[in-house]
Amino acid sequence: MTTKSQPPRSRLDPEPLPRRDWLGLSSLWTMGAALLFGVAGMLKLPKAAVLASPSKKFRVALPETLALGEAFIPPGRAVAVFKDADGVHALSTICTHLGCVVKTNPEGFECPCHGSRFKADGEVARGPAPQPLPWLKVSVSGGVVTIDEGATVPAGTKVQA
């Protein structure tokens, strides 16, 4: 019979892991996993599934006196509606930079917050805005224009009445 003589262990060496300790370790790891999944589950709560904002789709009648190419701002909406020979189109007036509402000016739009300027077709003329103002989906029936702030269309899309 050969027994390998082991060097004497120092009192300060780490103790070897007894086999039974897998119980302790497994409880530690399962607790860790439970915490991880629990926290991940709880983090789902603050991400809203339903947005409490008012309907994005609204109808508006353009005033009779609206001149061709002049912007009409429906009350309470961040939208500019235009009517010209080719038809009706609408642009979002929410600045693509940091979300301020842009004002119309003779050349197009200007943002009061950081000085972005947009041409009348929504293209960026100057300033920090990274994107042109989006064109919104418009449909016309009779004198009533339906605008969907949640849907964009390619720039230049105009709708005939």
Next chain:
Amino acid sequence: MTPAATPKDALREFVDNLKAAPRRLRDTAFRTGPPTTDRTRSTFVFGNVFLHLHSVRTHLWSLKWSTTMGLGIMSVSAFLIALVTGVMLMFYYKPYPEAAYESMKDIHFVVPTGRLIRNLHRWSANIMVIAVILHMARAFYTAAYRKPREYNWLMGIGLLVVTLGLSFTGYLLPWDQLAYWAITIGANIAQSPREVTDAVGITEVFDPGGFQRLLLLGSDQVGAEALIRFYLLHVMILPLAIAALMGVHFWRIRKDGGMVRPDNAGVLLKRARQQETYPVFTEAPVKTYQLAAVVRGRTANVGRGPENTVPSMPHLFYAELGVLMVTLLICLALALVSDAPLKELANPNVPENPAKAPWYFLGLQEMVSFSAFMGGIGIPAIVLLGLALIPYLDRETEGTGQWFGGPGGWPLVRLSAIFGLAVPVVLEAFAIRFGWLREWFPEIPQLVVTIVNPATILTSIYTLYSIWCIRRFQSTRAGALGLFTCFLAGFLVLTIIGTYFRGPNWEFFWSPSDWPKH
């Protein structure tokens, strides 16, 4: 069996106990009697749950005004004032749109002392931001972040972030025009990673910006959901976070050996107030050190005598109380002369013009007026990462505990301050006078503007300057001194431009009196 006491004796004893009750209450509360001797002063400190965050004796170096200037205690004091006044404001504040604005008006005009409490809350928050920034500068310039205090420097960075978060979330609560549009801008800065994902064309599949904004606002616009979230952050989540961080921060100060001081602090102090201290132990406390030898690492006093120390009670505590009183005085004076602003009720259709964030974010706002992502997220993240890395990159020992200590010293800091002030002034003047890339090349891709704009160029110049400092002085500390000074100077210049020289449409004006009338 002892004879039962007569009823009369028991009654007298009762009366005597009644008379002695106040004294006994005091004795049991303080446990060890009045702090009149070194021994009872010590027990006064470690027998008290609040005071024992401090060590029993304090080094004279820590008590020198020039060591800390009381800035840390001033930050805590301002926090305590904001805490008390904030709880008082909660009696009347209603976190719901319109109702919030009405309740702010009530607090301002109707509630007894409401206006003073609100002003105090606002000013203590401002003082806290200033004190925290100056406290960080103090810790940096005295190289207090070095071993063994690296981790506490990180805690300090966390405290800076939470302090700014507390201020920013409080900014929305009045629900006036100022609040509404500052938060709209803030929430869209959270969404600004879209500037990059849009430019690369991956927003459909990977949209961290939109996720952050949704998480912050709970909706796709600033409304009731956003208000309740900011309220929750302001009164519950962030205060709990800051309390936890403060607990660790203070505890680590003590565990890391108190205030940083130079190795030759004793010699330097000899000239000053040596006569006030005396050796506490008449012979070397050998046994204590043998006990300490089984403990790993450094503790505050291993290998050092208790010389040059004085009892924390009263020397340290009275100094701290003094700083608290000065802070309270400053806040009170400001609150009496300057009212917190309250503009018109929030109107989601008409932006405030100019829409300005709180003053300490106007430097950021100046940068986002070039690029939302770089100014609002990219560069702040780089700055925070740089600050956090300082103690792990600078492993030198020269100059620890001395103002502007290390290679280069004060002349380097002075040079860096001039350089750091001049570069953003020149860059801003150029951008204001001649415009930037988009004005010259209207078709330029957004990604180019995101990467090349005055804010990123400023950051690059500062970084190159810091690398030059490292080479010139052959020292990481010199690079850190250069970069940190530049960072403070840049922050100052951009904040001043954003505060005083930007008017409607974020255009440059020499003075608000030049703003166009509407």
